[in-house]
Amino acid sequence: MEKPKAWIISVGNELLIGRTINTNAAWLGRKLTFLGFEVERIVTVPDNIEDIAEEVKRAVERAKIVITTGGLGPTYDDRTLEGVAKALSLELAVNDDALEMVRRFYNAKGLELTPHRVKMAMLPRGARPLKNPIGAAPGALLKVGGSMIISLPGVPSEMKAMFEAEVEPVLKEVAPRLEVVECTIRVHGVPESSLAPIIDKAHKASERVYIKSHPEGYETGNPIITIKALASAENKPKAIEEAMRSLKYIVDGARKLGASISEEGCS
Amino acid sequence: MEKPKAWIISVGNELLIGRTINTNAAWLGRKLTFLGFEVERIVTVPDNIEDIAEEVKRAVERAKIVITTGGLGPTYDDRTLEGVAKALSLELAVNDDALEMVRRFYNAKGLELTPHRVKMAMLPRGARPLKNPIGAAPGALLKVGGSMIISLPGVPSEMKAMFEAEVEPVLKEVAPRLEVVECTIRVHGVPESSLAPIIDKAHKASERVYIKSHPEGYETGNPIITIKALASAENKPKAIEEAMRSLKYIVDGARKLGASISEEGCS
Numbered sequence: 138m139e140k141p142k143a144w145i146i147s148v149g150n151e152l153l154i155g156r157t158i159n160t161n162a163a164w165l166g167r168k169l170t171f172l173g174f175e176v177e178r179i180v181t182v183p184d185n186i187e188d189i190a191e192e193v194k195r196a197v198e199r200a201k202i203v204i205t206t207g208g209l210g211p212t213y214d215d216r217t218l219e220g221v222a223k224a225l226s227l228e229l230a231v232n233d234d235a236l237e238m239v240r241r242f243y244n245a246k247g248l249e250l251t252p253h254r255v256k257m258a259m260l261p262r263g264a265r266p267l268k269n270p271i272g273a274a275p276g277a278l279l280k281v282g283g284s285m286i287i288s289l290p291g292v293p294s295e296m297k298a299m300f301e302a303e304v305e306p307v308l309k310e311v312a313p314r315l316e317v318v319e320c321t322i323r324v325h326g327v328p329e330s331s332l333a334p335i336i337d338k339a340h341k342a343s344e345r346v347y348i349k350s351h352p353e354g355y356e357t358g359n360p361i362i363t364i365k366a367l368a369s370a371e372n373k374p375k376a377i378e379e380a381m382r383s384l385k386y387i388v389d390g391a392r393k394l395g396a397s398i399s400e401e402g403c404s
Numbered sequence: 405m406e407k408p409k410a411w412i413i414s415v416g417n418e419l420l421i422g423r424t425i426n427t428n429a430a431w432l433g434r435k436l437t438f439l440g441f442e443v444e445r446i447v448t449v450p451d452n453i454e455d456i457a458e459e460v461k462r463a464v465e466r467a468k469i470v471i472t473t474g475g476l477g478p479t480y481d482d483r484t485l486e487g488v489a490k491a492l493s494l495e496l497a498v499n500d501d502a503l504e505m506v507r508r509f510y511n512a513k514g515l516e517l518t519p520h521r522v523k524m525a526m527l528p529r530g531a532r533p534l535k536n537p538i539g540a541a542p543g544a545l546l547k548v549g550g551s552m553i554i555s556l557p558g559v560p561s562e563m564k565a566m567f568e569a570e571v572e573p574v575l576k577e578v579a580p581r582l583e584v585v586e587c588t589i590r591v592h593g594v595p596e597s598s599l600a601p602i603i604d605k606a607h608k609a610s611e612r613v614y615i616k617s618h619p620e621g622y623e624t625g626n627p628i629i630t631i632k633a634l635a636s637a638e639n640k641p642k643a644i645e646e647a648m649r650s651l652k653y654i655v656d657g658a659r660k661l662g663a664s665i666s667e668e669g670c671s
Binding site for chain 1 (some may be wrong): 412417418420421422423424425426427428429431432433434435442443444445446447448449450451455477478479480482492510513515518519520521524539540559586595596597598600601603604608609614615616617618621625632634
């Protein structure tokens with residue numbers, strides 16, 4: 138069964154110049170994977186309408202779920218929704234529901250609407266605003282063709298809160314009914330290059346299990362290889378069974394090479 | 405003066421499924437920025453020849469410097485150089501110098517070459533191997549047209565060591581003779597949305613300074629906004645002068661709104 142594809146577009150020069158590490162993309166990648174989607178790209182773009190539009194357009198053509206983070210705030214360089222609108226040839230306009238969210242947020246603090254605050258309520262036409270449980274700027278959810286474009290804030294606490302409250306329930310409805318698990322073993326005492334032929338064979342033996350080895354310590358000397366198997370199936374016991382079958386093959390092969398193994402369980 | 409563009413391509417399913425946070429891209433983004441390049445994209449792709457080739461091709465068409473990380477090891481899912489070769493319609497072949505590096509690495513530990521170890525010495529034709537000061541797999545540097553494609557390992561310690569020893573000296577030769585500085589102030593007591601019009605004006609006043617505001621704490625209540633100005637010029641004092649001129653405009657405006665300011669210096 139082919140998993141529906143997801144693309145993540147991270148907007149922000151601070152990510153490109155390395156001022157900020159892109160933890161948002163990793164958090165979303167994990168969420169989407171365990172919801173049953175296949176994350177195919179994470180693309181980081183500058184705060185620039187043309188660049189955002191270029192990547193959103195490409196993503197919509199290829200993915201069922203497109204999630205953008207960042208660029209929803211009140212300043213000149215918050216341009217994500219302009220980029221989304223441009224990518225899809227939609228008009229950007231004040232959304233009444235979004236404006237009400239922004240108005241309420243500021244009124245509660247005794248502050249009026251200003252043009253820069255109203256800007257945060259401008260969405261591509263047809264988009265539904267997503268409530269921001271922490272900050273001022275609403276997110277946006279837009280359906281186009283068979284795809285869904287979801288724009289979330291860049292501040293991690295706001296992004297996570299909005300995703301969990303507003304986005305996850307929607308994605309659960311479109312996600313395949315799959316359980317995804319990841320099981321881990323650690324192989325001590327054998328270099329990754331010696332283990333490589335065995336890992337290759339285990340990988341080729343199952344299309345439904347994704348195996349990846351991560352060398353820790355040193356290739357020679359005292360090598361430790363962490364091996365993770367990601368498997369998906371109709372239910373959790375079946376997914377664990379699939380993952381463990383692949384890992385068992387590696388365990389057996391590694392023991393023959395004189396390795397010692399520690400099993401780290403599944404999650 | 406237009407800065408030469410750089411693209412970073414991060415290869416690895418572990419990044420897409422959120423098992424690993426992409427710290428390599430941030431580290432490289434910072435390095436490239438301060439060398440005088442403009443990082444225009446960071447693209448994360450699966451361990452898959454077609455996906456790698458697609459993005460490398462796109463990158464080479466648009467950027468002077470393309471850096472890939474990951475996918476150089478001995479296992480089946482280490483496919484970066486196959487992807488690079490495919491993107492550029494080059495043959496992948498054992499490189500004698502690379503093979504000598506790999507052989508020496510293993511011989512020092514009393515280990516022989518195996519097909520999976522020889523695999524690490526297979527480079528796109530015309531590429532120059534880059535010595536790995538820590539691990540087994542060499543990197544690769546390839547010049548095509550006006551672009552340079554540099555493939556580094558995914559293990560952060562190996563990636564950084566190889567970049568600093570083998571890549572930075574080469575990039576310094578092609579980098580523009582620019583000094584880049586980043587100066588920071590923090591504005592206390594004014595919401596970002598109130599400060600937004602002032603930041604906008606400061607931004608428009610100088611094309612050579614890139615300003616970005618990062619809200620900390622809360623938009624209202626006790627707002628703190630970190631504002632960073634990135635400036636480049638022929639020498640460092642001039643770059644600092646440019647950055648501080650933009651920040652001074654914001655400081656003056658913020659003070660009129662009742663904010664207090666702390667200056668955090670330049671780096």
